[in-house]
Amino acid sequence: MLCRTRLFLAIVLLAVAAPSVAVAQAAAGIILGQPTGLSFLFRERIAVGAAWSIYNRLHLHGDLWIGTGELAEPLDWFIGVGGKVKLDALDEDDTRVSLGARVPVGVRTFVLDQLEVFVEIAPGLQLFPETEPDIDAGLGVRYHF
DSSP states (O other): OHHHHHHHHHHHHHHHHHHHHOSSSEEEEEEEEESEEEEEEETTTEEEEEEEETTTEEEEEEEEEEEEEEEETTEEEEEEEEEEEEEEEEETTEEEEEEEEEOOEEEEEEEETTEEEEEEEEEEEEEESSOEEEEEEEEEEEEEO
């Protein structure tokens, strides 16, 4: 119950912050993988996610795409830098917070004018409370408004 409340609060925070980031050029969808959840893209440069991991954790991330281009028609590539926060539900009363950095790399294509399909892998480094490498990956779909 406590984990669902945290996930709901994270989604509400994203929904409140999203309009201030970009009203036009926005996309929303889902990403399946590790972690699985919601995916947002603003101005074709700012990617934000709110997801739930199989390891019983809430995962929030934000990325700035620093490079994009055409790989081969119809595939585009992207690379970015970003950060993430993970909230691990250790038990009913105890939660561990982790902070880290990530470098998302992926490809995407538009299967319809406004429907994007993407695959990304994001190697990263957990910085707090311990320093250790980690990796996120997923397949997603976003609808562009």
